[in-house]
Amino acid sequence: MSEEFEPKIVGFLCNWCSYAGADLAGTSRMQYPPNLRIIRLMCSGGLDPLYVYRALIGGCDGVLIGGCHPGDCHYTNGNYKARRRIAVLKTILRELGLGEDRVWLRWISASEGGRFAETIRDMVADLKEKGPNPLALSWAI
């Protein structure tokens, strides 16, 4: 069954770095699996954890949060704050046994099209191994 399973990933990408990195991967015709739905944010620091939970409970198998490398945030320090917030979110998921390793936080710059494509390939491989998100089977949304 794991051959058949195609994980669904929601990617929250910041406008200035990771989204531009994804764009570069596209315009450079780099190959990466089509499992990702991108939501563009102005900054990773502006992501309310609510939307990560919403995606996971709604049944998506993984969530990628992409931001600028430390020191490179367009808004000076939004990514550092995002990192704290995501650390809390992962702690919550871990303590409740809800799979914090389905949430990835990765720094991808505007010039790192290759790193972006690789991230998606890695994530898809990892999620295929894990199998579908059990929360997808819950009655909750």
Place this chain on the structure above:
Amino acid sequence: MATIEVKDGNPVGAIQQLLRSILERGLVSAILAPQEIPSKKTVVQTLVRDPAKLDAANPLAPVFSVNSARILAKMCAVLAPQALADDTEAPDQTEAPDEPDESAEAEAGENQTQAESADQAADGPAEAPPIGVVLRACEVRAVVELVKLQQIDLAPFLIIGVDCWGAYSVPDYAAKVSAGPQDGSVTADFLKQAAAGTLPEDLRGACRICQFPVPTCADVAIQLIGEDINRQIGLQAGTDKGRALLAAMELDETPESDGRADAVAKLTEAKKALADQDLSDFLATIEELCINCRNCSAVCPICYCKQCVFDGQVFQYPLDKYLDWSGKKGVLGLPTDKLLFHLTRLSHVVTSCVACGQCEAACPNGIALGRVYQRISAAAQQALDYEAGRSLDEELPLSTFREDELAVAEN
């Protein structure tokens, strides 16, 4: 530190006497303290200005009905009308000239909505005596967090924190009162067990595993743990305000009691041993038992938002949306957003959660939220090198960062 003597083996009486005396001497303008209601079935917080009305005060009653940090935040919510007027001149002669207390209070009120002004208050003109507020340890910690969240201004208050061994739930306490206590009162029975180091097993869930029996950051701390409380009670000043109060009362300096540090450590260890529980049943519990009434949020001191995000338009869905979800999953549990609410609320509060367990007490279906919040908040605060209620100076962990940290959160 200082000590006060306990007469007739009645520590509650000694604390009443203490509160009465600071009120009578005008060292405080009022006392906010829990008092037994006439039926004795519970205690409620009261604001007392008449020293004769402190006869039922009982800060040691092992029952915990509201986290009073919420009460203080509410008292700070409205800018006092007097403060709106420009009263830089001498006290207005036409306004209540025979009641100096009143205008003094207006001074205090001026600072109430601006937490930032707290440190300036000391330089202000004629300071009004503060309101003495008697709180248990987790309430003081919640006050500290709400000060940092700019919901409470400490200037008008003098915080009197009390050591806490724990409490029963409100219904359990009432049942014990009805059943007839052995030693005259549920408080006396409880203190006897606490002093003997054998805490009852039917304490509130959060109290059984509480890691913070001693108030931090209080102006004055009433120390009970490790004291022979039938003979004496310790008083420790933690701030200048507290030191001024103890000095005004002319109490003698006494050394800290020998057994105290050990007794506190022993109590904390015993409770810690009960804390480490698996939370993997949380998802099922929420799906089965939660009705999304959000009482847990309504009573939480840290859920202070004027309007919760879950009251917003984002969570009002058209009928089609329900059918859409149900179509995707095949079945949709209702009401919607129960798990989402809990995970979001956890994200919003765990960095400042003081593990008071009021959320659990408020749940109509008895969901054991206390252990959930205790464990997750401890883990999250540890990850960010923070401890809710530990210090007024430490920045709130989500409004700051360090450049070199939390590599574990990255992928």
